[in-house]
Amino acid sequence: MKTKIPDFVKTNQFGLLLLVIVFILLFTFTTDGFSSRFNIYALSRVVAIDIMIGLAMMVVILTGGLNLSLGALGVSAAMFGGWCMESMGIPISISIVLILLFGSFLGWINGYVTVKTGVHSFIVTLATMSIYFGFMTLLTEAEAFRKLPETFTDFGSMKLFNKYISPLLLLSIFTCFVLFYLFKFTDIGRKLIAAGANPDAAELSGISVNRMFIYCHMLSGFLAAVAGIMLTSRIGAAIPSMAGHLGFDWLLPAFLAPVIGGTLLSGGKVTVFGTMLGAVLVTLINNGLYLIDVGEFWVRFFLGLILLFAVLLDRAREYFTSKNSIVS
């Protein structure tokens, strides 16, 4: 008999963790400044948001769908928050609640239209992406909110743990644990996954699949709004173009994190911590390549390559549908 290999070693996450470590070592020794306090702090601020948008995409991929409106939605929610705090003078805590409700509402629109029309969410969110972003630009006249309350923007520039880590990262990690708990230890989480895995069977087993799909989209909107708040707090202002035109800048990391992490594109399987590690990996590569000074376009080239590779991995994963549990 061979020596028994512990189960966690065989998981996708373990492989990812090794990759992350390899890249950290690689960049530490090949670049100047990768392991500097400044760079690590900057990384932690970026990766925090990448994790959050990865999770936002993950919960829709769970249904076998996509949320292309992610960036537009997150920015819209952030702009709405800027308006609440700056123009209306609403206290921060209440503003944040309003932003999250607003994000969930936009997500609800995505879900409701998808479920009622039966059109694939790819098309629906392609449309709402344009609608949300267009509407937001119209209402804000493309003007930024730059005079946000200091308590709010201070949070984004706070430094913890000997000034290495941003509190934003802790918020993202905390969110991972909450989502893991949701999918692993609650009735509703189990139903979300079952509905995503086989809608027909789930429906006939007494699960309201349409409602579950709408919940997934609402959760996605909620998480995108959180990401929007985090980005606003980091930049210190709510700017319409902060996630690029139509929110495109968020799309690539949003896909990469869950797909690399092991979430099945066809739905029915989520990996919360895989998504987290996926986001870490993507941010690392991104950052390291900049430090090596390969140039912006090469970075994009590599990220695209990684996505393609990750999708191939997804196909392979679907083929073998390993014995891993459905939540990890």
Added chain:
Amino acid sequence: MSKNILELTNVTKNFPGVKALDNANFKLKKGSIHALLGENGAGKSTMIKIITGVYKQDFGSLIIDDNKQSFSSPNEANKSGISVVHQERNLIRRFSVGNNLPKNNLGLINYDQVAEQSKKWLDIMELDIHPNTIVSELTVAKMQLCEIAKALSLESKILLLDEPTSSLSPQDTKNLFSLLKRLVKEQDVSIVFVSHKLEEVFEICDEVTVLRDGKNACVSENIKNLDRQKLVKLMIGRDEQIIKSKENKNINKENLLDLIKINTDLGHKEISLNLKKGEILGLYGLVGAGRTELIKCLLGLDRIISGKLVLNNEEIKIHSPKEALEKYKIGYISEDRKKEGLILMHDVLTNAGITVWSKLKKILSFLNNGIIYNKVDPYVKKLEVKTPSYKQLVSNLSGGNQQKISVAKWLAAGTDILFIDEPTVGIDIKTKAYLHELIINLSKSGTSIILITSDMPEMISLADRIITMKDFKVVGETMNNHNYDDMSASIMANIHE
């Protein structure tokens, strides 16, 4: 003695941890219909896959028409004149029938020519379908026949049929058999016939090969030397246990569920029937009679336009399976366990517990594996589901065990009324008998059951009362006296009058 067109000699095939075939032999005489039998997991599928080039044997040889062959792909097997019709549908549903019968040429498609060529095969099959009909518009029975036409259109000399009758009515089955006999005679085709229905084997097969645990229990035995009992013993290695039908069951005379003149969106007309407490009510009909569709309307998946649904003397409306389960304690065991019954990519615990999550959840929707396990375990144990653990993915289980799980989850749900749709399709004899016993015991313990099955012997051994449906209407009702000849005659009379 005619010669063998296909011969497998001492074939062995290993999978990690399992010896699927162990020195197995198989000989198909030219121009004969040969039954390949065995329980689920006996190695039939593996053997078929070796013949059709999906797998390659580890040891042993495959001889076709006196030539030693070794296929590396199904396509190569096709070219040597071997076609297989699988249990699962392999037609492209949104294509026309004609476009589903391809010649393997990848040129430009001339649609008129396609129609003309496929017409020829449809005619041979005596199928009255226009080649331009879209497949998804066909009844299941017709689809099955089209699959065979498709296999024939490849000009096959050896045809493998894997449970071809599982979705066919007796009438369709009869037609299929006379057709198969004609094909053997006129088209010079040799047929390998895989089925769990032994009646059929005796009806059309010339010779029988039985596999048990990957080994031959018999090779090319002449059917005339066998009877049902002997055959079963060869398959399961012991004598068959005959389930006793329960003549004098105390059926509560009160109606539990009443359908009064139900019309539906799907086209059901004036359906009236009632289900008594603790009764097994059979719904018989040909494929396409609207039985499954009726159940789906009752579950709220399609709309009931008019008529009344009365449960315990109270008129109710059901909007979704969720409402049916949680409010009225009604459950549905689907005929299509892979698509509708189970979540194949999820584990045993998830599948067995899915119906009880809502009931088991604690404060803040909390629910962990332990809670579900405690609830589900007795039922999984009771059904003797064979699985290495609760973490096993359902897709890795055998068909019989999968079916047991799709039943277990409804036992766990504790329903008062259970709609059971084709419970034993593609299930081996042992499990089938087991499920029959279970259904009877369920009804004895007070569960009311509406049973849909196209398997006439099954219907007659289980049902207390049989309602016959045809073209989305109820055409007859018969008390079941459990005499096969009486009952089948009167049911068929209902259908064909």
